[in-house]
Amino acid sequence: TQLLEQSPQFLSIQEGENLTVYCNSSSVFSSLQWYRQEPGEGPVLLVTVVTGGEVKKLKRLTFQFGDARKDSSLHITAAQPGDTGLYLCGPRLRGAQKLVFGQGTRLTINP
Amino acid sequence: NAGVTQTPKFQVLKTGQSMTLQCAQDMNHNSMYWYRQDPGMGLRLIYYSASEGTTDKGEVPNGYNVSRLNKREFSLRLESAAPSQTSVYFCASSEALSGRGTEAFFGQGTRLTVV
Numbered sequence: 001t002q003l004l005e006q007s008p009q010f011l012s013i014q015e016g017e018n019l020t021v022y023c024n025s026s027s028v029f030s031s032l033q034w035y036r037q038e039p040g041e042g043p044v045l046l047v048t049v050v051t052g053g054e055v056k057k058l059k060r061l062t063f064q065f066g067d068a069r070k071d072s073s074l075h076i077t078a079a080q081p082g083d084t085g086l087y088l089c090g091p092r093l094r095g096a097q098k099l100v101f102g103q104g105t106r107l108t109i110n111p
Numbered sequence: 112n113a114g115v116t117q118t119p120k121f122q123v124l125k126t127g128q129s130m131t132l133q134c135a136q137d138m139n140h141n142s143m144y145w146y147r148q149d150p151g152m153g154l155r156l157i158y159y160s161a162s163e164g165t166t167d168k169g170e171v172p173n174g175y176n177v178s179r180l181n182k183r184e185f186s187l188r189l190e191s192a193a194p195s196q197t198s199v200y201f202c203a204s205s206e207a208l209s210g211r212g213t214e215a216f217f218g219q220g221t222r223l224t225v226v
Contacts (some may be wrong), residue, residue: 006153033214040202042115042217043154060115090215097161099144099205099215100167104153 006102023089115217134202143185147198
């Protein structure tokens with residue numbers, strides 16, 4: 001059973017454009033994390049969202065946790081080539097010890 | 112501060128050979144994980160160890176075994192490698208997950224090719 005889905009799977013846009021990627025599930029999460037993985041590297045944590053409706057900003061990146069804590073979005077303003085990478089969302093279920101991820105959104109920003 | 116260290120970084124195996132991937136962390140974390148990442152894909156959990164002395168299956172455990180040697184080290188063994196196990200393997204560690212989300216730290220990966 002797919003715990004969560006990320007969309008789109010692939011996205012290629014020009015530098016300076018805005019974009020939004022999504023992480024959706026039918027399950028309620030106690031929190032959710034977003035990671036970015038650059039080519040040849042392991043993933044690195046960007047943000048953790050905990051409260052339903054929470055919005056966090058990290059420079060040009062805006063993360064939102066859905067009110068019902070079943071979904072999340074990542075919006076990038078004025079994308080730059082340095083934003084290129086694989087964006088992974090990782091949910092937390094209360095009491096769960098496993099750390100699983102969606103299939104990711106592979107983002108390419110073209111100069 | 113080394114963080115999570117994986118060895119080897121690259122490996123080529125013949126079908127049927129066995130090998131052990133090593134992982135060590137120096138952050139005193141309780142939980143450790145092994146993932147595989149196939150080309151163009153996300154991470155799939157193979158096995159995890161929530162704390163020293165415990166191991167559990169993840170999403171894709173078939174063909175693998177693990178050992179939590181001590182708090183620092185978590186190894187992944189392929190007993191009889193198959194071409195379908197060609198992948199990049201990542202080890203990660205974190206504080207025990209409380210449901211509120213603590214950061215996971217990843218190694219640089221082991222690129223394994225089975226021919």
